[in-house]
Amino acid sequence: MIKTIVIGAGVMGASVAYRLAQAGAAVTVLEATRIGGGTSGISFAWTNANKKPPKTYHDLNIAGMKAHSALADEFGATPWRHDGGSLEWAAEPDRRAQAENIEQLRSWGYAAEWITRHQVEELEPDIDPATIGDAPVAFFPEEGWLDPVVYAHAMLSAAQRRYGAKVVCGARVVDLIMAGERVTGARVADGTQHEADIVVNCAGRWTNEATRDAGLHLPLAPTVGFLFFTPPVAASLSRVVRTNVIDARPDGAGRLMLHWNPTDAALSFEARLSPSMPEARDLVRRARQLLPSIGEVEPEAVRIAIRPIPGDHFSAVGPMPRTSGYYIAVTHSGVTMSPFLGAVVADEIIGGRQRSELAPFRPARFFN
Ligand SMILES: Cc1cc2nc3c(=O)[nH]c(=O)nc-3n(C[C@H](O)[C@H](O)[C@H](O)COP(=O)(O)OP(=O)(O)OC[C@H]3O[C@@H](n4cnc5c(N)ncnc54)[C@H](O)[C@@H]3O)c2cc1C
Known part of the structure; x- marks a missing residue:
């Protein structure tokens, strides 16, 4: 052996x-x-x-x-896996790159489609359509997230x-x-x-x-990432959404996990972390723009990690x-x-x- x-x-x-x-x-x-x-x-x-x-x-x-997805056959239940796809829309300067990416993904056989406002509303009824504006919305039905x-x-x-x-x-x-x-x-x-x-x-x-x-x-090129969390909130977000104001997904018991690339770029590993830091409040404000029903909620937690990148x-x-x-x-x-x-x-x-x-x-x- x-x-x-x-x-x-x-x-x-x-x-x-x-x-x-x-x-x-x-x-x-x-x-x-x-x-x-x-x-x-x-x-x-x-x-x-x-x-x-x-x-x-x-x-x-x-x-x-x-x-x-195959682990479902091996384990029966896979409670760590959440499917349901993901939604994406972008600010004007990034829309061309988004369209090119979707074209390439489709040419590789990846499930990627443009959907209507009505479909967005059916998938995520609590998202404020005003945040989307006139942005084209893409849906990737085979994506998801994991615990x-x-x-x-x-x-x-x-x-x-x-x-x-x-x-x-x-x-x-x-x-x-x-x-x-x-x-x-x-x-x-x-x-x-x-x-x-x-x-x-x-x-x-x-x-x-x-x-x-x-x-x-091994040569490594690590980057720092920050995640922000709301307490349990009254919003029915049920999949990963990456938008022009915030990236968000559910994190169990009604909590939302929030991420924003520009915040990663602005903070360093030495940043003093606190749920009351201005960056945390800014991300929760952005989340409220996306999902007004979460109301006047305060951030609950902020976490930092380093990506293991060769x-x-x-x-x-x-x-x-x-x-x-x-x-x-x-x-x-x-x-x-x-x-x-x-x-x-x-x-x-x-x-x-x-x-x-x-x-x-x-x-x-x-x-x-
Ligand atoms: C903010 C952020 C967002 C991300 N988003 C995504 C995403 O959306 N999708 C995605 O697929 N990936 C994402 N990633 C990347 C993904 O999380 C990592 O690639 C993955 O978690 C790496 O797992 P790992 O097991 O290699 O490392 P780790 O989870 O870090 O595990 C390494 C383990 O080794 C242990 N260890 C360290 N040194 C020693 C030692 N000397 N002896 C014994 N044990 C030791 C540590 O305690 C740790 O438990 C993200 C990462 C970050 C930080």
């Missing part, structure tokens, strides 16, 4: 661990904090392949969406209960154990050593902290060069792609196959 260690229990580590265990590997997950305690727990978590050129990267995201922590927990519970995987929380990997050029395990902060035939690093933005060997560090912005999945026994799986859009990437990583490590879908996304491209 192949012995594997998975570093990290976000959506990536959970997906990889589940599929490795299912394929017959002995799996130990080493997680520094808690399941979903990293970026996965602070994510807009919109499942989509919407603006993801080139085609090879778009296809990886499509495969992720399909893998999410990433619920998903990660479900994958790891199944890995443990069905296939005997072990999940150790509070186990921060501080270095890899090497025998010459080969990785043979991982050393945890408390001094514990875990032996393995293969170590799979799914530590996201912290990937490079799991090894002191700078020659095994240096050229595309996924990095595969064996690390300059060594053996060491594999990494780091990506942005991991919420969308993780169930597919988990399956292909297991297929490569246990099945011994080379998956052609991953060919453009090998970590080796950074080391040539």
Whole structure:
């Protein structure tokens, strides 16, 4: 039986661990904090392949969406997944780019359609039509969003209960154990050593902290993202909407999750976070413009996370060069792609196959 260690229990580590265990590997997950305690727990978590050129990267995201939907057959209920599509409209200067994107998506067979005001009203009756104005509205019926922590927990519970995987929380990997050029395990902060035939690093933005060997560090280009939350509000928003005033989606129990790219650009990682910060109030004001029925509500929470983005912005999945026994799986859009990437990583490590879908996304491209 192949012995594997998975570093990290976000959506990536959970997906990889589940599929490795299912394929017959002995799996130990080493997680520094808690399941979903990293970026996965602070994510807009919109499942989509919407603006993801080139085609090879778009296809990886499509495969992720399909893998999410296929989990219904395997698990019966998938309470972490919310479909219903997404709506999009844009301010005047961005409408040409929006139309070009939709044309390209349709040429790739992606479900993308223009809908009427009446259809918008049927889908989202609480949206104020005045906010839309004369903007064309696009509908992407196969998109949705995920509760990433619920998903990660479900994958790891199944890995443990069905296939005997072990999940150790509070186990921060501080270095890899090497025998010459080969990785043979991982050393945890408390001094514990875990032996393995293969170590799979799914530590996201912290990937490079799991090894002191700078020659095994992946170039990263992380960006900061802020999410703002309302308390439970009287608005029946039931899908992802990306608009000229705010991006929003439901976040359970009537709460709304709000995101706005210009706010990400204006704030830094050092920003002092508080629900009463002006940016939070501005986003809630924008949400009220979209959904007047939420009323004079105050922001409830603000959260910050760093996106785990490899240096050229595309996924990095595969064996690390300059060594053996060491594999990494780091990506942005991991919420969308993780169930597919988990399956292909297991297929490569246990099945011994080379998956052609991953060919453009090998970590080796950074080391040539
Ligand atoms: C604001 C924002 C919006 C986003 N929106 C979307 C979206 O709409 N759609 C989408 O698909 N994606 C989105 N993403 C990206 C997506 O959330 C990430 O790609 C995904 O969560 C990455 O998952 P992961 O498992 O790789 O990383 P993480 O969730 O960060 O998991 C890594 C885990 O490793 C653990 N760890 C770290 N160091 C160590 C160590 N040394 N030893 C052991 N464990 C360690 C951490 O505690 C953590 O639990 C968004 C991200 C952000 C920040």
